[in-house]
Amino acid sequence: MATQFKPPAPESKSWVSVDAGDLDTFIAQVSQHTQLDDWPLAIAVEQNLLVYSGDDVREACQDDAKRNAMMLEWAKALSVGPGIIAIQNAMPNHDDIDEVNSLFTDIIDDQRRQGANTGDHFAKPGANDRVWNALEKHCVANPRSFARYYANDTIAMVSQAWLGRGYQVTAQVNRVNPGGTAQSAHRDYHLGFMSPEQMLEFPEHVHSFCQMLTLQGAVAHVDMPLESGPTLYLPYSHLHLEGYIAFTRKEYQQYFNENRMQLALKKGDMVFFNPAVMHAAGDNQSSDIYRLANLLQVGSAFGRSIETVDRARMLRALYPELLSSVSSGSVSPQQRKHIVAAAAEGYSFPTNLDSDPPVNGMAPQTQNELVHASLENSVSADQFNVLLNEHTNRKFSVPK
Numbered sequence: 001m002a003t004q005f006k007p008p009a010p011e012s013k014s015w016v017s018v019d020a021g022d023l024d025t026f027i028a029q030v031s032q033h034t035q036l037d038d039w040p041l042a043i044a045v046e047q048n049l050l051v052y053s054g055d056d057v058r059e060a061c062q063d064d065a066k067r068n069a070m071m072l073e074w075a076k077a078l079s080v081g082p083g084i085i086a087i088q089n090a091m092p093n094h095d096d097i098d099e100v101n102s103l104f105t106d107i108i109d110d111q112r113r114q115g116a117n118t119g120d121h122f123a124k125p126g127a128n129d130r131v132w133n134a135l136e137k138h139c140v141a142n143p144r145s146f147a148r149y150y151a152n153d154t155i156a157m158v159s160q161a162w163l164g165r166g167y168q169v170t171a172q173v174n175r176v177n178p179g180g181t182a183q184s185a186h187r188d189y190h191l192g193f194m195s196p197e198q199m200l201e202f203p204e205h206v207h208s209f210c211q212m213l214t215l216q217g218a219v220a221h222v223d224m225p226l227e228s229g230p231t232l233y234l235p236y237s238h239l240h241l242e243g244y245i246a247f248t249r250k251e252y253q254q255y256f257n258e259n260r261m262q263l264a265l266k267k268g269d270m271v272f273f274n275p276a277v278m279h280a281a282g283d284n285q286s287s288d289i290y291r292l293a294n295l296l297q298v299g300s301a302f303g304r305s306i307e308t309v310d311r312a313r314m315l316r317a318l319y320p321e322l323l324s325s326v327s328s329g330s331v332s333p334q335q336r337k338h339i340v341a342a343a344a345e346g347y348s349f350p351t352n353l354d355s356d357p358p359v360n361g362m363a364p365q366t367q368n369e370l371v372h373a374s375l376e377n378s379v380s381a382d383q384f385n386v387l388l389n390e391h392t393n394r395k396f397s398v399p400k
Contacts, residue, residue, distance in 0.1 A: 014203050018196065021246025029239045034082050041073050047261040048235040049082050054089035054154065061153045071161035078162055082235035084273035090154040091268040097221050099145050101292060103138065104173045107131050128180050131173035132353040134294060136397050158272045159298045162215045166301030176229060176291040180284040185256040188216050188275035189297060191244040193362045199244050207244055211276035213303055217296035220265040228289040229282030232260040238276035247278055311367060312392050314343045320381045344368040356394040
């Protein structure tokens with residue numbers, strides 16, 4: 001079994017380089033074999049990942065000791081084990097799933113009628129249909145259905161097992177249509193949604209602990225035989241510290257394509273994985289299977305600031321002073337960068353990906369980038385306020 005997950009040693013370098021990662025080390029890490037005897041609560045090892053029974057999960061929920069034991073095993077599996085677990089029959093009431101499928105099919109059809117291009121972070125446009133912010137849309141459209149769906153024991157248990165209390169659920173529905181092509185292999189949010197140049201601005205210890213801030217999951221809303229292209233993955237790939245940078249390179253992509261694994265799923269099954277596991281949606285080679293999954297991304301409570309700060313209000317007050325400093329040269333460009341970093345939101349998320357889609361990359365424009373672009377183009381204070389209001393309003397779940 002892999003060694004225990006640890007932060008970098010003190011003698012480690014502080015910053016990850018553009019050529020970080022050693023392919024031989026990576027291959028040794030992902031060549032481990034999962035042994036069922038090491039995981040007493042799992043019922044099987046398939047495709048090198050751990051499989052659990054939904055019936056066992058529901059039974060464990062009735063006893064604190066059993067519940068804690070299962071959550072402990074899951075946390076271990078996600079951190080130092082294969083990094084991915086499957087729970088069979090985790091949502092046994094298929095009528096609830098069918099009701100949700102009908103709801104989201106209606107949303108997808110409406111999006112298509114309106115000509116919306118919902119896109120995908122790691123696949124070609126048109127390869128699939130996305131419903132962004134499926135969590136809120138589901139809740140508002142049918143609160144009763146939402147309540148039945150998210151009363152699920154497995155979703156709550158695995159979220160707490162990885163993140164502890166106070167976690168926050170988001171969901172995006174993904175429907176890969178017949179003929180839909182595979183995604184490129186990748187890691188997920190946070191660092192996985194950045195360009196390599198952006199990743200380099202984060203020190204090595206962030207590359208290490210970033211994976212502890214989110215949990216990825218998928219609920220199978222239809223049967224997913226291999227021909228329909230269920231998720232491709234490499235167990236143990238989350239152990240490769242440099243993977244956020246390295247996985248974009250040709251040799252890693254080639255190794256993934258030649259050695260990736262894939263697990264067929266039944267309707268109501270769930271899969272959860274460490275976001276640093278190298279993975280990709282597969283090709284849908286079927287002629288009639290619309291592979292529909294509810295993709296869960298659960299966030300840690302610790303990813304939030306201690307105070308509520310109205311940064312748009314700050315920028316409306318600050319921008320005239322910044323504009324004046326550009327013309328007068330009273331502060332250096334470097335100092336101006338520091339000022340904007342202290343006042344503006346420097347991160348693209350959370351946002352509304354329907355109204356604020358990524359531009360020229362994986363993420364929408366930040367407040368910080370808006371300020372600097374406005375200063376570079378000598379945008380007046382009045383016009384900046386218009387741009388700032390538009391930028392702010394695009395991020396609301398219902399744009400104002």
